Amino acid sequence: MLLTVEPDGDDPIYQQLRDQIVVAVATGVLAPGDALPTTRQLAADLGINMHTVNKAYDRLRAEGLVRLGRRTGAVIARGPGDGAADAEETADWERRARTLLAEAFAKGMAPPEVLERCRAVLDEFTGR
């Protein structure tokens, strides 16, 4: 099973699904054109409600990462090589990154170490 959820986790279930799919796209486990499970199927597999899956898919569509097809179900629409993010998207991302990096630094992680971890994660994504 590609996706799992923690019903009692801090993040809402649809958010957990969204995050896992984003990571799967980054790692190449899912590539543009790949089909995601149908809402009903995934809901049944995970023991959650169809609408919850639907919401996760809808958010991903709003982010431009998946297309919701009429016949095909949900399909990955964008991937690592597929053109750059727009300005607003990038600005929003940077704002969130800034907060996350501030937390690391404020809690005592050394900047070179932080950067190294980021590099390692990105290297993993690129497959190096």
Next chain:
Amino acid sequence: MLLTVEPDGDDPIYQQLRDQIVVAVATGVLAPGDALPTTRQLAADLGINMHTVNKAYDRLRAEGLVRLGRRTGAVIARGPGDGAADAEETADWERRARTLLAEAFAKGMAPPEVLERCRAVLDEFTGR
């Protein structure tokens, strides 16, 4: 005024406060030993509920960034140079960073560019 809030923003108000204080610690605007405003004071200044400020402070306490004293109020307990984060804290941070980096990569931002942005933010924190 050091802190501001958007009452109708996407993030809850207590989260906005928490984030801003974290960034303030990272940039050195707030240093270990500095006192934060009292909950009543800050709530009055921002026009928000006292409980909301309290929640923000409590979260920061749970993260180990502030100490809450009966008479001393909230005081910054940790800063950039103050020893490393523990393993659990670090692992949790890395999980969140992984998701954020995956989003950037999946949406087409180039890894060197992403790293550069991270480096720039960290440089800003260290004062270069």
Next chain:
Amino acid sequence: MLLTVEPDGDDPIYQQLRDQIVVAVATGVLAPGDALPTTRQLAADLGINMHTVNKAYDRLRAEGLVRLGRRTGAVIARGPGDGAADAEETADWERRARTLLAEAFAKGMAPPEVLERCRAVLDEFTGR
């Protein structure tokens, strides 16, 4: 009552609500800062489900026209004078306008007459 719905109309109910609110903003009946009814209130008034209202509000939020407040409920966030639409938004609008104008022209409406109708509607919005 400001808003009404036709449960059996061609457009989904949430779309009808969205459209009416957009028109209300254009005509000035609703101005930035004005509060919309709460989801439960509006649902009760119209005899529809809370989630349907929620969806309409969520779409308007995605369009940037309303903010969904924690305490305040839904509030108009943008109005006629409030800065221009971004490029993508404009391009999408123009694509839809092109189709609508093509329909008018193909069905025999004379271009000057079409323009005149558009001008009249816009004049109504500006209050002239």
Next chain:
Amino acid sequence: MLLTVEPDGDDPIYQQLRDQIVVAVATGVLAPGDALPTTRQLAADLGINMHTVNKAYDRLRAEGLVRLGRRTGAVIARGPGDGAADAEETADWERRARTLLAEAFAKGMAPPEVLERCRAVLDEFTGR
């Protein structure tokens, strides 16, 4: 190929076909008397279901833009110069135009700019 479809686009396929044919009539690419491809032919060319093409043609018939003959297939029935639309048709169109214009105005597009865009599109249809 005159017509194309995005199977996973926001609009249903039959709607995409309908829109493209309407635009083709407006631009003069298709003129009254011209034959459209047979449903089988077009469905095969586009890799879609025959029923979908059928539905698009039927909508156009309901709008009075094409005539469906048993042997003649689908033929364009109306064009830019072919008499005015009836009152009901016009009223419906104006209602939709009003919503679309309201959206533009509410989102900050200036009325003169909106009118100018409309004029440009109509000029393109008339061939200037």
Next chain:
DNA sequence: GTGGTCTAGACCACA
């Protein structure tokens, strides 16, 4: 008391 989330189950549009 507000919106947010989740569940459950139904019907419809689309293909």
Next chain:
DNA sequence: GTGGTCTAGACCACG
């Protein structure tokens, strides 16, 4: 058989 829409009712997070 897919996603889209709507209804109904419950609990939670936020303030």
